[in-house]
Amino acid sequence: MKNGKITIHDISKALGIDSSTVSRALNDSPRVSKKTKEIILNKAKEVGYQRNSLASNLRTNKTHTIAVVLPRVSRYFFATVIAGIEETAYEAGYNVIICQSLDNLNREKKIISTLISNRVDGIIMSISMETTNYEHLQAYKKLGKPIVFFDRPCSLNNCSNININNFQSSFNATKHLILKGCKHIAYFSGSLDIELYRQRKNGYIAALNEHNIKVNEHYIFESNLSEEDGIKSAKKILQLKSIDGLYSSNDTAAISAMQYLKSKNIRIPEDIAVVGFNNDPISAIIEPSLTTINQPAFKIGKIASNLLVDQIENKTTNIKEQSKLLNSELIIRNSSKKV
Incomplete structure (x- = not known):
């Protein structure tokens, strides 16, 4: 016993089994027979042995920890992606750290620096709206560790991206409003420095x-x-007077715009039909209910997590080829149902 803690040497001495065999058994090595492994694990439990994760991490250069960096945990889409990530990571034996940038580049840089210091094995990330330079991410990649991007596409070399077809989703949302008779359609976009919003703008156009x-x-x-x-x-589109349709790149801005428009006696959808993006839970219960684009958020999380674990453990080389483009679904509700 060392410093009051049970060590593998104590278990080795108690059982008369070589310490290297004890170590292999505790690490679930296939080189140890099932019967011997069972004896060692039972003795470890009996004497209260606890594995020294730090020492193990230093030996293997792995922490069995991955980080998720995203704009806001409070957004339903991101929360659902996290659920998919955690389910898959847990099954693979990885712990998950959640970090939010709040769409602030400096905060994102500090997060990445901290993750480098803590030697996380990989990162799953949706970049901030201010992120147009990837130097802080390249510093992590230089360590030979993978990053998988989701939601907001990123052109960092040799990285996977898991996204929906943003161009087609935006095209479908805008076309829906046109087919409902709208000819003057406003579009609420995120920062056009971000590839995601450029793709959605292109779909709208x-x-x-x-x-x-x-x-x-x-x-x-x-x-x-x-x-x-x-x-x-919303205040600006009222000044234009001609707007009869609104397509927003997220539900948050769409819903607050709807509430403001209603307070100014604008009828939805009769005067202005509205389509959002994300299918937040509130979009189904507000009045009128919001037509929106549904993304397979849980599936995105699972795919991203599976890819990252594979890249960590197998040192995959064709990383960019593992990028995936998923389909979305237009959910039609009352906010766009013009008679």
Whole structure:
């Protein structure tokens, strides 16, 4: 016994079994027979042996910990992705650390620095709206450790991206409003420095072009898509007077805009039809219920986690080829059901 703690040598002495065999058994090595392993594990439990994870991590250069870095845990989409990640990571024997950037680049940089110091084995990440330079992420990649991106595509070399088809999703949302008779459709976008929102803007424009509707840049509002941003943008579209449709790149801004418009006696969908994005739970229960794009968030989390664990354990080389593009679903509700 060392410093009051039971060691593998104590178990070895008690059982008359070589300490290297005890160590292998405690690490579930196939080199130890099932019967011997059972004897050793029972003795370890009996004497109260606890594995020294730190020492093991130093020997193997692995912490069996992965980090998830995302804008906001409070968003339903991100919370659901986390659930998918944790389920898969837990089954693979990995602990999960959750970090939120709050869409702030400096905060994101500090998080990555901390994760480097704590030697996490891999990162699953949705970059902040301010992230256009990837130097802080390259510092982590130089350690030979993987990053899997989701939701917001990232062009960092030799990394996987798990996303939905944002262009097609946006095209479908805009086309739906056009088919409901809308000809002057406002679009609430996130930062167009982010590839995700450029893809959604392109989908919006493509739908307008297909139906010979002129693109009006004054109808495109760029923001962080917060509740406050939704209200500010709603005030602006009222000044335009001609708007008869609204497509928002998230439900948060769409719902706050709807609430403001209703307070100004704008009828939804009769005066302005609205489509959101994410299928937050509140979108089904507000009045009127919100037409929105549903993303397979739990599936995204599971795929991202599976890929990361595979890249950690198998040192995969064709990482970029493992990127996946998933389909979304337009859920039609009352906010766009014009008669």
